[in-house]
Amino acid sequence: MSHYQKPPELYEGLRLHQNENTGGCSPRVLEALAKLRADQIGFYPPYAGATDAVATYLGVPADRVTLANGLDEGIMALAVAYLRPPIGGPVPEAVVPEPAFEIFRFDTAVAGGTLVQVMPRPDFSFPLDAVLAAMTERTRVVFLTNPNNPTGVSMPLDAIRTLAGRVPPGAVVFVDEAYAEFAGVSFISEVASYPNVIVGRTFSKAFGLAGLRIGCLVGSPDTMDPIRRAIPVYSVNVAAAAAIQAALADLDHLNGYLRQVAESKALLYAACDRLGLTYVTSDANFVLVCAGDRTSELVNGAFARGVYIRDRSSEPGCAGCIRIGAGIVDHTRRCISVMEEVLCATR
Ligand SMILES: Cc1ncc(COP(=O)(O)O)c(C=O)c1O
Structure with a gap:
């Protein structure tokens, strides 16, 4: 039986690789x-x-x-x-x-x-x-x-x-x-x-x-x-x-986060369009971005800059795909600027 590959314990950078709420609890x-x-x-x-x-x-x-x-x-x-x-x-x-x-x-x-x-x-x-x-x-x-x-x-x-x-x-x-x-x-x-x-x-x-x-x-x-x-x-x-x-008892906190997620997804879609990356429109708090042969470069380049995003290439049907958490808008903006930096640096 193969073992679940738990992601490494990375808590210093921006965690957008485990679909967590990076804004934290109420x-x-x-x-x-x-x-x-x-x-x-x-x-x-x-x-x-x-x-x-x-x-x-x-x-x-x-x-x-x-x-x-x-x-x-x-x-x-x-x-x-x-x-x-x-x-x-x-x-x-x-x-x-x-x-x-x-x-x-x-x-x-x-x-x-x-x-x-x-x-x-x-x-x-x-x-x-x-x-x-x-x-x-x-x-x-x-x-x-x-x-x-x-x-x-x-x-x-x-x-x-x-x-x-x-x-x-x-x-x-x-x-x-x-x-x-x-x-x-x-x-x-x-x-x-x-x-x-x-x-x-x-x-x-x-x-x-x-x-x-x-x-x-x-x-x-x-x-x-x-x-x-x-x-x-x-x-x-x-x-x-x-x-x-x-x-x-604090559904306002929840609703504020849901609004940020919606805005973050729109920002990520627009960034992908600019960068020539395709994506799957998401009803969740993450977006599956298809980076094709640029997947490793993007995941590793973001990692080197302290932004963690998840390579999902080994999942069925997901070759060349990266899952990126979309929560707090400021975090999404940081992720997008890192994606731009990585992809533009290697063009
Ligand atoms: C589809 C799905 N189910 C369950 C879980 C786990 O939830 P919990 O943190 O409550 O164990 C996750 C976490 O990533 C998930 O993606």
């Missing part, structure tokens, strides 16, 4: 953390307040929400629950339309499932027919991301409805909505009608809480039961539980 989060008392840190944390706040934000009853130590943990728990081969039974299959969040591949392997990859279309639009064709009676999970990482392309919600109607009994459709705030579209309001769909959310990206690790899964309690058993009972720490309540 100041209300820092206030909530500063108010934590020694006894609260001494006790195992209560979750009712955080779960209720998340449920209210997402517009669902609290019994449909399962908190996790980052969505990464939720995805691992889902893989453990649905992709472990039963003794003497067929090996469960996970269908993954590519290019996808790499963790789907790694967690499928860790759980012992078989990965069934579906290759992308040239424009990265959702290949519904190919995903349907890849499903078998052994399919147990269909992993979707909406909008997708690393392309930023959204899929039609109707494709999720179709897949939910066609997966075999006992299988689930997982919709990773890590970037849903940026797209303004979610399947969550439909989970009550589709008990075999589980939606994943993170508070790492739009809310800037990646360092605290908190995300959640949303779905029908029965479908979620085996996943809940796979999540350690106290996996979300007391600081994250306090932070999420403070973050959700």
Whole structure:
């Protein structure tokens, strides 16, 4: 089994390579953390307040929400629950339309499932027919991301409805909505009608809480039961539980960041047009830029100038592509000036 190649720990420069919120969390989060008392840190944390706040934000009853130590943990728990081969039974299959969040591949392997990859279309639009064709009676999970990482392309919600109607009994459709705030579209309001769909959310990206690790899964309690058993009972720490309540009480901070992301993407598109680079129009907080044979020069040149952007060339369908975070406008401007400097210096 190959290992996940965690990006190197680079914290000195401008981090535009992990889709993080480089503006950070709401100041209300820092206030909530500063108010934590020694006894609260001494006790195992209560979750009712955080779960209720998340449920209210997402517009669902609290019994449909399962908190996790980052969505990464939720995805691992889902893989453990649905992709472990039963003794003497067929090996469960996970269908993954590519290019996808790499963790789907790694967690499928860790759980012992078989990965069934579906290759992308040239424009990265959702290949519904190919995903349907890849499903078998052994399919147990269909992993979707909406909008997708690393392309930023959204899929039609109707494709999720179709897949939910066609997966075999006992299988689930997982919709990773890590970037849903940026797209303004979610399947969550439909989970009550589709008990075999589980939606994943993170508070790492739009809310800037990646360092605290908190995300959640949303779905029908029965479908979620085996996943809940796979999540350690106290996996979300007391600081994250306090932070999420403070973050959700400050939606102005979120909305300010969403405005910056929209402006940053427009700036990046215009810069690519000027520099002769193509790109994929994104519904997320990053842009996949196609630099072709200039990819290494651009990634390495930016790195040398303290700006980290991510070469995604090795992902299916992404040869010559770089993923660039688009958040705080000043950071985007700095990235663009570095891109211009690198590309003009080598012309
Ligand atoms: C599609 C997708 N899902 C999940 C995650 C992880 O979220 P978390 O930080 O909550 O573990 C990421 C992070 O990059 C992501 O891109």
